[in-house]
Amino acid sequence: MAPSGIPPNLQKLLKEPKFSSRSQKSGEYDDGTKKLRRMILTDGIPLDADPSLRPRIWKILLRINEVSADTYLDYVARGPCHVREKIRNDTFRTLATDRGFKERVREDMLVRLLDAFVWKNHVDQQQRDRLGFTYVQGMNVLAAPFLYTMPSELEAFYCFSKFIEECCPLYVQPTLDGVHRGLKLLDKCLKIVDPELFDYLRKKKLSAEIYAFPSVLTLCACTPPLNEVLRLWDFLLAFGVHLNVLCVIAQLLLMRDDVMKEPSPMKRLRVFPELDAINVIGVTVTLVRDLPEDLYAELVKHPYAP
Missing domain, CATH: 1.10.8.270 (putative rabgap domain of human tbc1 domain family member 14 like domains)
Known part of the structure; x- marks a missing residue:
């Protein structure tokens, strides 16, 4: 545990710049934006007090x-x-x-x-x-x-x-190049973080292209409920849409037992369970530390770097 009480993998996310924007490949966020990111990561946006908070925070993170x-x-x-x-x-x-x-x-x-x-x-x-x-x-x-x-x-x-x-400019090119790169990276990452699940899906001839295309294409917005999608997007806007690939893996891990027990796992994977943003973000953050640096760097760049 780091001196501040925040696990090292959280520290890594808090320190690294938001690489997912092509206009910000280096340089530090100002202190106010860093505090917003920390709040999103550790507590979430407290919407009960002020419903106008999320739109204001999204505009700050996007630099509108x-x-x-x-x-x-x-x-x-x-x-x-x-x-x-x-x-x-x-x-x-x-x-x-x-x-x-x-x-x-x-x-x-x-x-x-x-x-x-x-x-x-x-x-x-x-x-x-x-x-x-x-x-x-x-x-x-x-x-x-x-x-x-x-x-x-x-x-x-x-x-x-x-x-x-x-x-995510490469996600919306006519060839959907960023999406397909994200799906290939999902397979690579899953093979590292859960080789048993990866092997089981491969034996069933299931690659990410087959079961995860909608989730990667829409940054999980295809999985209800919408209020949970918005909480997940708070996280993605703060730390980069590249993390959506790990968010999809997190959903797989949260339903892992059911998938592994299913002789035809596509039945389970065709429609993901309702989104639970807090748990998905928690698992996603732990996955960051498990990836080799070169693979994580590839993941960071895939939505925007040709």
Whole structure:
């Protein structure tokens, strides 16, 4: 145990910069942001006292300093983007079983935000040479927590855009390159942290590509309930979306006994149990210390480094 009372693996997470943002590969967070990260890791965000706390903290972690209503309205005024039909094919089923989400977030809000994001990056691509974005599978689910959490559609748009463009740009390329890299890394990490479970799944011809694709693609937002997804995203926004791979492994370990007893484990893996963010984060943090440094470095970079 470290002198401060925080286990060494927690100390590692608290000390390391948020590598998942391409704009921050070095340098230290200011003291205020470090305190936020420590709070998220050790206690969670105390939402009972102030429901506006989470949106404010997410904006701090994403470094959203200003938003422009005029700019957003300009994107919206352009109307349907060239992939509107593809967007509409997905938006109606976004978190469809979550009544709270459906009551707070209308489908037209989600469509408008995704249209605007496509237009934004069409303009950005014309103005400078950079990684391009359009609408791809899973982006509707990644946008959902921002629309649910933020006080306005405007703030949700800027948070979502920053998140996609800096934290996980390779997850939303047409080839979903970051997602597939994450799935390969999931197999590598599982083989190290639980070789018996890894071997059992392999004997059943189950790789992460088969059973973990939705969880990696959506950063676990596909697994209800939404309030637990938000708690998990507090952690991912504070420490990096690369840790989602370990969060999926944590869910596997929490259901390990049932999976190992199941002659056809895909029956258990097809739908994960309801998300328990506190336990998943606790297991995830312990997994960090078990990975070799070179593998962990690969994990850190996979959402954003080509």
